[in-house]
Amino acid sequence: MNSGDIYVRGWGAVTTLGWNATDAARNLIEAQAPPAKPGRSSHLINRDFNVFEVSHPGNPLEKAMAMLEGAIDEAFERAGLSPDEIAESSVLIGTTGGLFIRNEHEFIEAVRKNPDGETPPISCRNRGAGEVADFITKKYGIRGMALTFSIACVSSSHALVVAADLLQSRKIRRAIVIGFEPLLNMTLHGFSSLLLFDYERCRPFCATRAGMQIGEAASAVILDSGQNLSSRYTFSGGYLYNDIKSMTSAGIDGVTVSEVVRHTLDSARLSADDIIAIKAHGTGTKDNDLSEGRGLVRLFGEKLPPVVSLKGAIGHTLGAAGTAETALWLSCLDEGIIPRSFGFSKMDPEIGFTPSQKNIDARDGAYLFTFFGFGGTCTSYLIIRNSTENSSARAGSS
Amino acid sequence: MTETTTKHTAPASPIPVIAASYIGPPLMPNRDALWEENELPLNADALVNEVMGQPMRRAGRFIKMVSCGGLACLQQVSPDYLKGKKTGIFLATGLGNVDEILPFITQVFKHGGGFPSPNQFANSVSNAAAFVMARICEVTGTVLTVSQEELSFESALWLAQTYLEHGRIDIALVGGCDIFTPTAEEYRERVNVSCGNARRLPMGESSSWLLLGKNEEQNIGHILAVDFYDTVGAPDQRFDKQTILSDLCDARGKGRIVLPGFRIRQTDLNGWKDGGWETEDYLPCCGIHSTASAFGIARTLREKTNSVFVHYNCSASGRHAFVSGSTKS
Numbered sequence: 001m002n003s004g005d006i007y008v009r010g011w012g013a014v015t016t017l018g019w020n021a022t023d024a025a026r027n028l029i030e031a032q033a034p035p036a037k038p039g040r041s042s043h044l045i046n047r048d049f050n051v052f053e054v055s056h057p058g059n060p061l062e063k064a065m066a067m068l069e070g071a072i073d074e075a076f077e078r079a080g081l082s083p084d085e086i087a088e089s090s091v092l093i094g095t096t097g098g099l100f101i102r103n104e105h106e107f108i109e110a111v112r113k114n115p116d117g118e119t120p121p122i123s124c125r126n127r128g129a130g131e132v133a134d135f136i137t138k139k140y141g142i143r144g145m146a147l148t149f150s151i152a153c154v155s156s157s158h159a160l161v162v163a164a165d166l167l168q169s170r171k172i173r174r175a176i177v178i179g180f181e182p183l184l185n186m187t188l189h190g191f192s193s194l195l196l197f198d199y200e201r202c203r204p205f206c207a208t209r210a211g212m213q214i215g216e217a218a219s220a221v222i223l224d225s226g227q228n229l230s231s232r233y234t235f236s237g238g239y240l241y242n243d244i245k246s247m248t249s250a251g252i253d254g255v256t257v258s259e260v261v262r263h264t265l266d267s268a269r270l271s272a273d274d275i276i277a278i279k280a281h282g283t284g285t286k287d288n289d290l291s292e293g294r295g296l297v298r299l300f301g302e303k304l305p306p307v308v309s310l311k312g313a314i315g316h317t318l319g320a321a322g323t324a325e326t327a328l329w330l331s332c333l334d335e336g337i338i339p340r341s342f343g344f345s346k347m348d349p350e351i352g353f354t355p356s357q358k359n360i361d362a363r364d365g366a367y368l369f370t371f372f373g374f375g376g377t378c379t380s381y382l383i384i385r386n387s388t389e390n391s392s393a394r395a396g397s398s
Numbered sequence: 399m400t401e402t403t404t405k406h407t408a409p410a411s412p413i414p415v416i417a418a419s420y421i422g423p424p425l426m427p428n429r430d431a432l433w434e435e436n437e438l439p440l441n442a443d444a445l446v447n448e449v450m451g452q453p454m455r456r457a458g459r460f461i462k463m464v465s466c467g468g469l470a471c472l473q474q475v476s477p478d479y480l481k482g483k484k485t486g487i488f489l490a491t492g493l494g495n496v497d498e499i500l501p502f503i504t505q506v507f508k509h510g511g512g513f514p515s516p517n518q519f520a521n522s523v524s525n526a527a528a529f530v531m532a533r534i535c536e537v538t539g540t541v542l543t544v545s546q547e548e549l550s551f552e553s554a555l556w557l558a559q560t561y562l563e564h565g566r567i568d569i570a571l572v573g574g575c576d577i578f579t580p581t582a583e584e585y586r587e588r589v590n591v592s593c594g595n596a597r598r599l600p601m602g603e604s605s606s607w608l609l610l611g612k613n614e615e616q617n618i619g620h621i622l623a624v625d626f627y628d629t630v631g632a633p634d635q636r637f638d639k640q641t642i643l644s645d646l647c648d649a650r651g652k653g654r655i656v657l658p659g660f661r662i663r664q665t666d667l668n669g670w671k672d673g674g675w676e677t678e679d680y681l682p683c684c685g686i687h688s689t690a691s692a693f694g695i696a697r698t699l700r701e702k703t704n705s706v707f708v709h710y711n712c713s714a715s716g717r718h719a720f721v722s723g724s725t726k727s
Contacts, residue, residue, distance in 0.1 A: 045507065096524050107507060122507045124500055124579075127590050128493045128688065129524065129545040134715050143628045146717070147553050148545045150494060150524035158542065162557070169564045186499070189506045190519035242541040244533040247520065374520075375529035377541070 006164045006223050008233035008383060009174075010079025013219035013327035014067040015314045016052035020074045021219075024314075025331035028339045029359055033313035035201045035343075036213045039183060042112075043104045049188045050199065052215030052315030061105045064182035065135075067218035072136065072178065075220035075327075083141070089222075090144030090172040091133050092163045094156025094179045096319040098129040098148075101182040132180055145172055150319070153281075153373030155179065157322025160221060161238030161381055167225040175223040179320030183216040187318065194248075196285050202316070204282030204309035204341060205289050205355045207348035212283045215315020219324035233330060236366075236382045237268030243376030250291045250372045257295020257378070261370065264380040268366070275305050275382075276365040277338045279329050281372045282309025282355065283316050284343065288372060293351030305368075306356035312343030322371055322379065329369075333362045333385055412620035412724070413559055413610050416569075417474035418696040419467060420606040421445070422684040423578065427470040428700060430683045435600035438578040438685075439497075442466070449473075456517055457530065458498040464489060464527040464575045467605025469534060471571065471696075475609065479569075486540035486567040489528045490554035490574040492547050492688020493588055497579050498522035527575070540567055547590065548661065548711060549626075550574060551692040552719040555608075556624040562612055573607035574692025578685075589688055590714050596660050602685015606692035608699070619699045619725040622706075627718040652706050652724070657694040659711025659719075660686045666710075678707070691721065699725055 017024035017033060027033060036050035043060040044051075056063035076086060107122040127134075129150040137146050145166075149159045156179030163175035191197045191212060198211035223235055241260045243250055250256045265271060281292055296304060310325045317324045332339045341355035364385045371379040423438055424431035425445040433440075442462045446454050449466040457465070468487075472479070498521040505512030520526060525543045532541045540561060544554040551574035558570035578601060579585055585601050586592070610621065656675040658667055667677055680694035691709050698707050702725045709721040 103503075119507075119509045121504050123584055124496055124503070125584065125587050127547055127588055128491070128550075130492065130547040130550065134547060134713070138715060145553075145556070145626065146546060147557065150543050150545050151528075152523050152525050155524075162542070165564075165566065166560065169560055171560050185506050186503050189514050190502070190516075190522070193514045193516040193519050195516075240540055240542075242529075242532050242538050244529070244536060244538055247526070247529055373525075374523050375525040376532075377525065 004168060006167050006225055006235040007229045007231040008221060008235055008330065009224040009229060009231050010075045010222040011220060011327035011330055012071040012074025012078065013217060013324050014054060014070045015217045015317070015324055015328065016054055016215055017314055019070055021327045021331040024328055025335050028313055028328065029332060029335055029337045033342055036315060041183060043108045043185065044183065045185055046188070048199065049192070049197065050201070050213055051183055051188070052213065053183060054216055059105060060182065061102050064101045067182070068180055071218040071220045072140070075176070075222050079222045085174065087141050087143050089142055089174040089176050091136055091142055091146045092159040092175055092177045093133045093148040094159040094319045094322060095129050095132055095148065095181060096150055096152055096155055097181060097184050097187065099126045099131050100184055100186060102126055104185055136178065151373065151377055152375055153316070153318050153321055154371045154377040154379045155319030157371040157379035158240055158377065160223070160322055160326070161240050161379055163223050164235050164238045167223055177221045177223060177323055179217065179219045179317070179323035181217055181318045181320035183214065188214055198284055201343055202284045202312045203343040203345070204284045204312050205293055205348065205351055206344045207346040209284045209286065209289060211285050212311070212316045215317045217314065217317035217320040217324035219320055219327045221323045221326050232386055232388065234384045234386065236384055237264040238381040239264045239267060241378040243378060245376065247375055249287045250376065250378060252287055252290045252294065254291055254294025254298045257292050257372070258299040260378045260380045261295065261299050261368065264368070264382060268382050270366055270382070272300050272303060274366050275368050276363055277306040277308060278368045278370065279325060280307050280309050281370050282311055284311060290350060292370065292372060293353065297352050304353055306338060306360055307353065308339060308341045308356045312341060326369060326383070329367070330383070336362050338362050412622050413562055414614045414617035415608050415619045415621060415699055416611045416614050416617055417471050417609040418607065418618060418699040419470040419474065420604060420693045420696040421463065421467050421470060422604045422693060423602045435582055435685065439603065458495060458521045460495045460497050460575065460577050461521060461527045461530050463577055463605040464573065465530055465534060467575055467607050468531045468571060468573055471607035471609050472535065480535055483568040484539055485535065485537045485569040485571065486558060486561055487528060487532055487535065487537050488554040488558045488570060488572045489531065489543045490550035490689050490692065491543065491545055492550045492576050494524050494545065495522045495526065497577055500579065535571065548659070548688050548713050549717060549719045551689045552624055552711070552721055555621065555721060558610060559621065559624055562610060568612060570610040571607060572610060573605065574689025575605040576603055576687040576689045578603040589686060591686060595714050596686060597663065597681065599660065599681050600685045601687065603687050604684045604690065604693040606696040608696060619723055622722040622724060625720045628716065652704050653702070655698060655702060655705050655707040657698060657707055657709040659691055659709065661712050661714065662710055695721060695723065699723065703727065
């Protein structure tokens, strides 16, 4: 470990598997991961979509804010951040919808309260994606930099890599990276209009896959470069790439994906042999899984480590996927387990591998994370689990 | 007054501005012209033909404005200027593709079921404009869409500056774009403009861009610093910070220009005036919008000579942002 290391100091996540990352990880490990169901939230206007929905007694806006606070509070607690440390931190948000949930909720409420009146057109009153950061900085008294990235499905994974860059440049003291994506009619209907929605179930890397299913999540990952930390996890090799060949596909030949991952390994000075497991993007869409699967096979060949997509268990949480899946994965590692992939039944010969179908004991070492989004966006990074002895020794030596 | 923090200091060296461009509501690149809020938004097709040389039939107005603004900036340098250089694109927008989102969700929520267009959804995705811009420039590296309400452009500029300083990129194309989306009343609400928290001016739009390098000798000016402050307290004491910031600019023998953002009141400028700073009010040329600062800074870099300038704005929540720079001699 070096003085320039970036540590994952804490994390938290609210997903369909639970109101904190630890519960969610335990549910995942115990295969308590029910498939998506028709959405029940009061703002959803079409019950044909199966979604991974978080349960909450309040209205959709109250739920979204409770999710956000739940994830942040869990991350703060796990990181053991003092009020001063919170105040001097910077916030990097990844979200596509921001607080658009407010528009949808208020519109549905207005219609419900005036059932006989003429339905007005829905208005767009939210202040853009940056509104979430404004809420968080005010609520928690955060005075560091606030940056919001609205980059489709890689919003929060890109935010993690940018946060690591800023920490290495010593431009910020600490980064609270947040992914936030409540369920929206807008995105459900949008992906449906693009014929990218699987109405049955989410089946990453499966020959029978037919599209994605949307999940909702709020999540937070805290990165720190401080010397006095006892964190067991380091963040490494972050890489952002923008494929300009296609707005919707990362190239089904897999070349782009393999080059992105290769760059990550090179910048972390690791080889393919060093990777213990891969937390793949694995959306369940035909093209994403084909390009990602072929890319991984192209790079790792016969030595492909276990590949896991979490989207069969929590859905595609869009802009929140980066931090949500990282948080869930780290909690699984804390439980000593690399979780299995859900939703798979038949190998796709064009992909040529089966995603991991059983829980595996977690080892110390490097775990690869990949994310690929609309607009040719690619994120790749590594999280290294260090031995408990090393982590303790580092904290003790300071 | 409680000065809570000073987050960011001046860069180690000034960042050269290789080119700049601005397009305001009259849709005339790098020119000021008369315009009326109640006639906005103007059709952008003529602008697209002028700048791009061909129509963009499937793109929405936001994507057209982003592309035209960015390309108008790149047209100031040779066509192969970016070749072989690690280039980053930093697109700042407060509201993004609202022109595509609004008709899409209107269809989604239509009584009896509407017909949401897949093309409209694709165009409404938050980074669609940045993708188009990256494709135009053939940029495959860092392409970020940054949104931070009225400080979006300052945030993107700060990020670009950091990436340049630390060698992650050689060139940065940094732009701010927000477009007028009716009604004006709803647009005001989206930009969080209400009585007392902003100047009384028409709502507007722009797409304004800077091409930044690392040590280019041929430049039209420099970005000296991008600083953010959180403050709570009496306005008069804020000028302590402004004095500190103005010290960053070596203004000897040069004109001093302060560019007030749309949340800055006249009384906030008294200290600047007393210090010999001339106010350049660019907002009547572009109107209020989240990324208006990009317009003001690009216009100043193009139109003014032998001056130092400071763009000063704050968010409705009390975050203050200063961008200081110098124009060519």
